[in-house]
Amino acid sequence: MSIIFMDSFDHYTTAAQAAAKGWTLGGPSHLDTVIKRTGVQSGRLQYAACATLPVAVANGTAIYLHFAMYANATWPAPYICGVSGNPADQNQYQVAILTSSVGEVYARTHSGTIAGTVTAPGKFRQNTWNYFQVKFVVSDTVGEVEVYLNGELIIDVDTKDTKFDASTTVTAVILNGGYEIRVDDFVVNYNDGDGINDGFLGEPRVVCLLPQTDAVAAGSNADFTPSTGTDHGALVDEATPNDDTDYVSSSTLNHVDSWEYPALGYTGDIKGVQMSLRAKKSDSGTRAIAAVTKPAATNRVHATNHYLGMTDYVYWKAIWDQNPEDSAAWEVADVDGAEFGVKVTV
Numbered sequence: 001m002s003i004i005f006m007d008s009f010d011h012y013t014t015a016a017q018a019a020a021k022g023w024t025l026g027g028p029s030h031l032d033t034v035i036k037r038t039g040v041q042s043g044r045l046q047y048a049a050c051a052t053l054p055v056a057v058a059n060g061t062a063i064y065l066h067f068a069m070y071a072n073a074t075w076p077a078p079y080i081c082g083v084s085g086n087p088a089d090q091n092q093y094q095v096a097i098l099t100s101s102v103g104e105v106y107a108r109t110h111s112g113t114i115a116g117t118v119t120a121p122g123k124f125r126q127n128t129w130n131y132f133q134v135k136f137v138v139s140d141t142v143g144e145v146e147v148y149l150n151g152e153l154i155i156d157v158d159t160k161d162t163k164f165d166a167s168t169t170v171t172a173v174i175l176n177g178g179y180e181i182r183v184d185d186f187v188v189n190y191n192d193g194d195g196i197n198d199g200f201l202g203e204p205r206v207v208c209l210l211p212q213t214d215a216v217a218a219g220s221n222a223d224f225t226p227s228t229g230t231d232h233g234a235l236v237d238e239a240t241p242n243d244d245t246d247y248v249s250s251s252t253l254n255h256v257d258s259w260e261y262p263a264l265g266y267t268g269d270i271k272g273v274q275m276s277l278r279a280k281k282s283d284s285g286t287r288a289i290a291a292v293t294k295p296a297a298t299n300r301v302h303a304t305n306h307y308l309g310m311t312d313y314v315y316w317k318a319i320w321d322q323n324p325e326d327s328a329a330w331e332v333a334d335v336d337g338a339e340f341g342v343k344v345t346v
Contacts (some may be wrong), residue, residue, distance in 0.1 A: 002197035003319050004055045004172070010039040010208035012315075013277065015117045037068045037129050037184035038205045038237075044182050049175045052087040053188065054317065056169035061083075062191040063145070065134040066201055071126045072184040080105070080124070082174045083136045085167020093174050094138045094161035094208045097147060097155070099124040107145040107155055110164035115145050116157035122255035123154055129184070133200050136164050138170055151203065157240040187271075196321045201271050211237045211259035211340075220294065223255035224248035232257045241278045243313050245307040249282070250344050258294055258341030270293055275340050277316045281308040288346035291318035294339040302325035305345050 001119040009031060032044040043049075054258040057063050064080055083097030095115065108114050118266050124130055133253060137144035141291045143162025147155035175183055211219075213234040222232050225245045229235075235246040236259060251336050275291035288305040306316040323330045 002192050002194065002272075003187060003189045003201075003321055004053055004205050005051060005186075005317075006045070006274050007051075007274070008039050008206035008208040008321070009041055009043040009184060009186075011210070011239055018029075022297050024280070032182055035070055035182050037070070039208055041071070042182040042184040043186075044180065049183075049190070050084070050087050051173045051175070051186075053171055053173065055190070056171050057190045058169055059138045059167070060142070060260075061170075062137050062199075064189050064191075064200055065132065065136075065173060066185070066187040066204055067175070068129045068184045068298045069175075070129050071124075071290065072180060081132065081134060081177055083138065083175055084172045085138075085165065085169055090260060091174075092103070092165065094164045094167070094170070095134070095136055095143065096174070097134060098137070099144070105147065105149065105154055105298050106306050107147070107157065109162055113161070115143070115160045118156055119154050123149055126183070131185075131203050134161065137171070137199060145312050148200070188340065191261060197271055202269075204271055205266075206302035207264060207266065208239075208275070209261045210239060212262060213237060217260035219258040219341060221256040221258040221292075221299065221339070224250040224257035224342075233246045233258055239241045241313070243278075247257075250291055251283075251287075253344055256292055256341060256343045258292055258299070258339040260339055261335075263336045264332055267332060270332065270335060272319055272321045272336060274320075274338075275302070275318045275329055277342055278300070278304065279306070279308055279316065279342070280313045281310055284310070286346055287344070289316070290343050290345045291316075292341045292343045293320065293324065294335065294341075295323055295325040298325070299343070300344070301343050307346070327335055 030044040031041045033041045036042040078098040080097040082093030084093045086092045095109050103124040104118045105123045106118040134144040139212040140161045140163040142162045145156045189197050211233045214231040281287040290306045291299050291302040302318040321333050
């Protein structure tokens with residue numbers, strides 16, 4: 001697996017933003033339904049916004065960020081993005097990409113050293129979407145920074161000191177550093193050596209799909225118990241989860257609930273599929289769940305177990321870089337024909 005984080009910003013409210021994706025927000029942040037690149041809304045962030053990664057990426061390993069950023073004309077803050085080994089400190093980056101008040105773009109270490117040259121003015125434009133593809137390698141001797149902006153290579157430096165503190169891994173990505181911005185279609189991957197999504201992914205969009213009701217198309221696994229009625233899909237189809245208002249539940253090991261989804265409505269390559277689950281347990285004792293997909297006739301259970309806590313609902317993420325049915329790249333027809341759901345595994 002090489003994709004470790006993605007966000008469409010389309011499936012939660014402002015209140016759930018931190019919980020939904022692991023964002024640590026440094027100021028009043030919201031979701032914007034007016035200024036958006038794709039989907040129904042974008043992330044509207046103020047000051048530093050730190051995304052904690054589910055995988056600690058060792059220094060010396062290439063990590064790639066893909067995202068669209070929109071800044072207002074009144075936005076003079078220099079900071080665009082950076083990587084950190086300390087997610088508890090939203091300003092403690094190892095190396096970052098910045099922009100000047102006239103739209104120059106450059107790379108800089110936290111100590112203030114500029115890695116490479118500053119671009120010409122006007123590369124970063126305000127009041128429009130800018131799409132970034134950024135490669136960082138954190139090292140005190142062979143660090144790298146490579147940046148594409150709207151498909152144009154604007155920064156390419158290597159054998160630089162891009163390491164600031166004693167952290168041995170990258171555990172967080174930091175966006176912004178000053179005033180208000182919008183972010184959309186955010187994807188992080190790294191080079192884990194398996195040859196799958198190990199490098200730049202191009203300019204992806206992150207599409208959010210929600211379960212369909214059984215009345216439209218029922219899933220083939222219906223082991224869980226509905227909190228009301230008999231329509232499983234109708235209890236888990238909210239763009240913003242309503243938690244205890246309606247839900248499906250089970251305390252039986254190996255129970256599976258899966259749901260049908262609408263067609264993607266797009267063509268092109270699919271780099272990966274992420275399942276976002278929101279769950280809690282209602283009593284003491286150990287309980288875990290895992291994401292499930294059924295691309296054909298067999299349930300394919302994700303390898304990661306998510307151990308649940310009581311009282312509070314928590315988001316859990318599972319990513320398949322490839323279709324587990326055939327260990328090949330996902331195709332649009334695969335996603336359109338697949339069910340996705342949840343299994344009680346512990």
